[in-house]
Amino acid sequence: MRKPITDLIHHSYVPPATFGAPQPGVYKASTVFFADVAAMRARDWKTKAGYTYGLHGTPTTFTLEERLATLEGGTECLLVPSGLAAISLVSFALLKTGDEVLIPDNAYGPNKALATGELANFGITHRLYDAMNPSDLASKLSERTRLVWVEAAGSVTMEFPDLPALAELCRARGVLVALDNTWGAGLAFAPFDFNGTGQGVDISIQALTKYPSGGGDVLMGSVITRDERLHRAIKLTHMRMGLGTGVGDVETVLRSLPSIALRYEAHDRSARELARWLADRAEIAQVLHPALESSPGHANWLRLCGANDLAAGLFSIVFDVRYGTEQVDRFCDSLTLFRLGYSWGGPISLVVPYDIGLMRDATVAPWPHKGTLVRFSIGLEDVDDLRADLEQALSAL
Numbered sequence: 001m002r003k004p005i006t007d008l009i010h011h012s013y014v015p016p017a018t019f020g021a022p023q024p025g026v027y028k029a030s031t032v033f034f035a036d037v038a039a040m041r042a043r044d045w046k047t048k049a050g051y052t053y054g055l056h057g058t059p060t061t062f063t064l065e066e067r068l069a070t071l072e073g074g075t076e077c078l079l080v081p082s083g084l085a086a087i088s089l090v091s092f093a094l095l096k097t098g099d100e101v102l103i104p105d106n107a108y109g110p111n112k113a114l115a116t117g118e119l120a121n122f123g124i125t126h127r128l129y130d131a132m133n134p135s136d137l138a139s140k141l142s143e144r145t146r147l148v149w150v151e152a153a154g155s156v157t158m159e160f161p162d163l164p165a166l167a168e169l170c171r172a173r174g175v176l177v178a179l180d181n182t183w184g185a186g187l188a189f190a191p192f193d194f195n196g197t198g199q200g201v202d203i204s205i206q207a208l209t210k211y212p213s214g215g216g217d218v219l220m221g222s223v224i225t226r227d228e229r230l231h232r233a234i235k236l237t238h239m240r241m242g243l244g245t246g247v248g249d250v251e252t253v254l255r256s257l258p259s260i261a262l263r264y265e266a267h268d269r270s271a272r273e274l275a276r277w278l279a280d281r282a283e284i285a286q287v288l289h290p291a292l293e294s295s296p297g298h299a300n301w302l303r304l305c306g307a308n309d310l311a312a313g314l315f316s317i318v319f320d321v322r323y324g325t326e327q328v329d330r331f332c333d334s335l336t337l338f339r340l341g342y343s344w345g346g347p348i349s350l351v352v353p354y355d356i357g358l359m360r361d362a363t364v365a366p367w368p369h370k371g372t373l374v375r376f377s378i379g380l381e382d383v384d385d386l387r388a389d390l391e392q393a394l395s396a397l
């Protein structure tokens with residue numbers, strides 16, 4: 001007689017297969033069973049035709065990958081444990097010793113840090129280019145350039161480059177273009193089809209940590225392509241590096257994703273209202289928000305995102321030079337609804353002061369402002385309450 005514990009572990013009950021509910025099922029697995037040895041031998045982990053091992057995908061991760069690829073207009077998607085892991089996966093998959101990668105000087109900072117760290121250790125060089133000056137990119141493309149990163153809007157400084165022009169320069173030279181599409185989230189513009197031209201980037205990565213999660217409680221990234229061979233190359237590296245994602249986190253993003261368009265619009269509406277209000281304040285020298293006419297690259301934003309009329313709920317302000325670091329720190333500390341913290345895309349508004357002088361390479365494009373920069377991520381609070389909070393903190397200057 002078998003003991004009950006064995007019967008419990010090898011239980012014969014199988015629930016009926018017709019279960020349907022608004023959210024897809026959640027499958028957690030390292031081990032995945034095969035029906036027989038022949039099936040085990042025949043299984044190709046590189047396709048989504050079946051399952052091999054938890055690290056190579058489950059019904060749950062496949063479902064999120066397919067939905068994200070649909071949102072961005074790609075055909076293939078890989079999930080990774082963070083937005084930064086998406087950047088490093090693309091770099092490690094496509095670059096080898098002797099290659100050069102070009103990165104915009106206003107890129108997400110850790111992308112540049114990866115280049116000066118691990119990529120340099122592997123004999124891969126990088127150069128920074130001025131994203132707002134396509135001829136600077138043109139002059140830096142060389143025989144050794146294997147990959148060009150683009151990002152719109154630029155991290156923290158929010159300039160909006162002419163993405164179609166940058167991508168066209170690379171395409172003409174046969175160089176792959178990878179977009180950090182965290183800001184656009186697949187909503188503000190179509191990364192693989194700029195303005196319905198059928199032309200776009202080769203690879204779009206996103207920090208799902210931001211709007212797709214929307215809760216400030218998940219770290220995850222995606223790498224989306226629409227070229228089977230390119231996808232295969234990245235997938236091989238993904239497997240060899242062991243980049244799995246926790247299924248609990250995948251479930252959370254699946255739960256948030258259906259509301260992403262509504263949330264993005266709500267963040268956008270409040271951010272634009274507050275950005276315009278701050279632009280009229282005497283304490284502020286410049287508001288950096290691509291939907292504002294006075295912001296660098298506004299015309300590029302209008303051309304690419306004007307049809308959808310969308311921008312993320314993110315903007316920066318540069319204080320008038322008469323306010324020193326101590327006063328701006330006091331402004332940030334005086335805010336009560338805005339919390340001090342990194343990342344963005346969640347329900348709670350966030351603020352971070354930055355020293356752009358330390359972040360930018362003055363030889364690429366000198367940063368034109370002298371005042372201190374503060375970046376806001378606008379959450380889902382009532383916009384009048386946020387404005388009142390900004391107003392009381394400005395009076396603390």
Ligand SMILES: *Cc1c(COP(=O)(O)O)cnc(C)c1O
Pocket residue numbers: 081082083084085108155180182183207208209210219220221343
């Ligand atoms: C946050 C962010 C990342 C990195 O995402 P993590 O999940 O925090 O690693 C990459 N690019 C941009 C533009 C980001 O804002």
